[in-house]
Structures are given as C-alpha cells and as structure tokens.
Amino acid sequence: xxxxxISLAVFGALFSLGxxxxxxxxxxxxVPKRDIQVFHPGVTSHEWVMKKSEHSGRTGLVKGESxxxxxxxxxxxxxxxxxxxxxxxxxxxxxxxxxxxxxxQAAFDDDNLYMRLTFKAPADxxxxxxxxxxxxxxxxxxxxxxxxxxxxxxxxxGCWAACHNDVRSMPxxxxxKKKYIEHGELAGGVFYDYMQWKSGEAGKGATQVxxxxxxxxxxxxxxxxxxxxxxxxxxxxxxxxxxxxAGNSSDGDLSFTPGQTIPFGVAIHTDKTVWRFHHVSMGxxxxxxxxxxxxxxxx
Numbered sequence: 701x702x703x704x705x706i707s708l709a710v711f712g713a714l715f716s717l718g719x720x721x722x723x724x725x726x727x728x729x730x731v732p733k734r735d736i737q738v739f740h741p742g743v744t745s746h747e748w749v750m751k752k753s754e755h756s757g758r759t760g761l762v763k764g765e766s767x768x769x770x771x772x773x774x775x776x777x778x779x780x781x782x783x784x785x786x787x788x789x790x791x792x793x794x795x796x797x798x799x800x801x802x803x804x805q806a807a808f809d810d811d812n813l814y815m816r817l818t819f820k821a822p823a824d825x826x827x828x829x830x831x832x833x834x835x836x837x838x839x840x841x842x843x844x845x846x847x848x849x850x851x852x853x854x855x856x857x858g859c860w861a862a863c864h865n866d867v868r869s870m871p872x873x874x875x876x877k878k879k880y881i882e883h884g885e886l887a888g889g890v891f892y893d894y895m896q897w898k899s900g901e902a903g904k905g906a907t908q909v910x911x912x913x914x915x916x917x918x919x920x921x922x923x924x925x926x927x928x929x930x931x932x933x934x935x936x937x938x939x940x941x942x943x944x945x946a947g948n949s950s951d952g953d954l955s956f957t958p959g960q961t962i963p964f965g966v967a968i969h970t971d972k973t974v975w976r977f978h979h980v981s982m983g984x985x986x987x988x989x990x991x992x993x994x995x996x997x998x999x
Contacts, residue, residue: 725940726807726814726999734994737777738968738979739799740825742789745865746882749857766856767982768993776801777982791871795971797822800979802966806986806996808945812926813956813988813996815941817842817966823935825971825979836972837904842930842939843896845913846954846986847963850890851881858965858983862892862913869975884914886952893947893954894919897928897939906930910943912952924953958998962986 752758757770771777777799785794803818821840845862847854853861862879864870884890891914900906906929910922924947930939947953956962966981984993 725942726805726809728805728807728816731805731807731816731997731999732995733803733805734984735801735803736966736981736984737799737801738819738966738981739777739779739781740784740790740795740797740979741863741976742784742794743791743870743976744784744789745863745870746857746860747865749860750853761853761856764856767858767860768984771982795822795826795977796824802968802981804966804984804994806994807999808956808958808988808996809999811945813941813943813945815844815986816938817844817940817968818936818938819968820936821932821968821970823971825969826973826977836974837901838898839901839970839972840899840930840932840937841896841969841978842937843894843909843967844941845892845894845965845967847892847965848889848949848954850888851884851892851963854892854983855961855963855985856983858963858981859892859913859967860965860980860983862917863976867976869977878917879913880916881914884916886912886914886949889949890914891949891952893922893924893952895922895925895928895941895943897930897941899930899932899937910953914952918952921951922953923948923951956988958989960988961990961992962988964994 748754750758781798805816807814845859866873867877868875891912894911894913896909898907908928909919910925911919924944926942928941945956947955964986967978969978986992986994988996
C-alpha cells in the first residue's frame with residue numbers, strides 16, 4: 701500500500717506537469733510574424749471613412765473591399781501622412797512619428813488563444829494640447845479589439861467603426877463620450893471584444909483590461925482574458941495576450957473555434973498619450989487554421 705501511495709503521488713505530479721506544459725506559452729520562435737503598420741489617424745472618424753465626398757475609398761468599402769486592399773503595399777502603408785499631420789486633420793499638432801511598424805504573431809491550443817505584438821515605442825507621440833484635461837499614468841498602452849461577425853465593416857476597417865465625430869477629444873465633441881459602435885448591442889452580439897495592457901507608472905505595476913465596446917466602451921466585465929504581459933527592452937516592447945478560446949457574449953467575450961476568421965484592429969498609445977492620441981491599425985483578420993491576414997498556428 702505504501703508503494704502504491706508513492707506511485708499515485710508521482711503519477712499525480714507528472715499529470716499536473718503535463719497539464720501545465722500542454723497550456724504553456726507558445727514557442728514564439730516557431731510562430732510566423734505578420735508585420736503591420738500603425739499610424740496616427742488625427743481626427744478621421746468612421747463618419748469620414750464612409751463619406752464619399754471626403755474619402756474616395758468609401759465606394760470600395762461598400763462593395764466589400766478592405767482598407768489594406770487599397771492602402772497596403774510591398775513598402776508598407778500608402779497613406780498621405782502629410783495630409784494627416786496638417787492642422788485640418790490634427791488641430792492640436794501631429795506627433796513627429798506618424799507611423800511605425802508592429803510585428804504580430806498568433807497561436808492557439810485546445811483552450812487558449814495567444815497574441816503577441818512587438819514594436820519600438822516612439823517617444824514623440826504627445827502634442828502639448830493632447831494632455832489637456834487628462835491624467836496620463838501609463839507610458840504605453842496596447843489594445844486589441846476582436847470583432848463579432850455582426851459588427852458592420854469590422855473586417856475591412858478594424859476598430860474604426862468605434863471612432864466617431866462626437867467622442868471625447870474630437871473637435872467640439874462631448875468630453876465625456878467614449879468610443880462606441882453605431883447600433884452596438886451586447887445582447888444582440890454586436891460588439892468588439894476589447895483587451896488592453898497598460899504599462900503602469902512609477903512605483904506601480906502594469907495592469908490589464910478585459911472589456912468590450914458596444915453602445916459604449918466598458919473597461920470591465922470580461923472573463924476570457926487570462927493575462928496580458930508586457931516587457932520593455934531598450935524601448936522595444938513585447939506585449940502578449942493570453943485568453944480563453946471559450947467566451948460568454950453576455951460578459952463581452954467572444955467564443956472562437958478552429959476554422960474561424962476573426963476581424964481585429966490594434967491601437968497603441970505611447971509617450972503617455974490618452975484618448976484619440978494614439979496610433980491605430982487598419983482592419984486585419986486573424987485566421988485560426990483558416991484564411992486570415994495573420995495566421996494563428998496550432999501548438
């Protein structure tokens with residue numbers, strides 16, 4: 701009986717170790733990278749994107765074409781940065797670094813989805829006026845928004861559907877109004893699953909957000925995000941999100957399965973900026989053993 705007890709104890713320890721290893725972080729060295737670029741959007745909004753007289757690409761979007769289908773080429777994004785940095789498009793003054801690259805990787809196992817973003821954070825993202833009425837606490841914030849199938853144009857535009865003319869920090873807008881989706885409704889499944897890593901401030905550790913964006917942005921309530929981790933090595937940040945594949949929409953969590961293609965967008969605040977003073981991606985798709993701009997591999 702004593703030998704049996706010892707054997708069972710050893711078996712239990714090995715089983716526990718095996719279970720832990722089965723859900724360990726991916727071997728990122730074997731996960732392909734997809735380089736994207738994020739840029740400062742100024743005061744461009746969803747309304748601007750969808751207004752034909754302002755944005756000639758609106759015709760293509762209505763037909764189902766994607767933003768990157770028009771703007772992304774072999775040499776990166778083809779966008780008019782000079783126009784975006786003008787006073788008409790950024791009234792308080794544009795950052796010196798208008799665009800920078802981000803490496804995106806993704807993997808999944810039987811239970812979890814892993815997303816990893818690597819980038820060198822510019823230190824010149826904050827025009828003086830962008831700090832008005834704000835209390836910047838975090839040097840860097842990194843967000844990923846994963847869209848439900850019911851969010852119109854999400855696969856084409858990324859998180860642009862959540863940026864409107866009347867949200868705070870837009871010219872003449874309501875200083876209390878946060879991002880939202882037009883006709884967004886959690887109960888109806890029209891929302892972005894929103895996760896964010898915040899670097900923290902002096903004397904305080906990093907924090908994470910597991911929320912959603914529907915009729916308004918809510919920075920809590922989600923239960924699928926297991927952890928968001930970040931590392932800064934000489935100005936180069938590596939941020940990794942680990943979240944469950946399973947999720948309950950009533951919590952603002954999407955549920956994913958292999959064979960699915962998921963629209964997503966990325967937003968990065970650097971230099972202690974807040975609100976719209978960030979760099980954003982266009983719309984991309986994540987493929988879980990399925991077509992996608994970023995391929996999530998099974999590990």
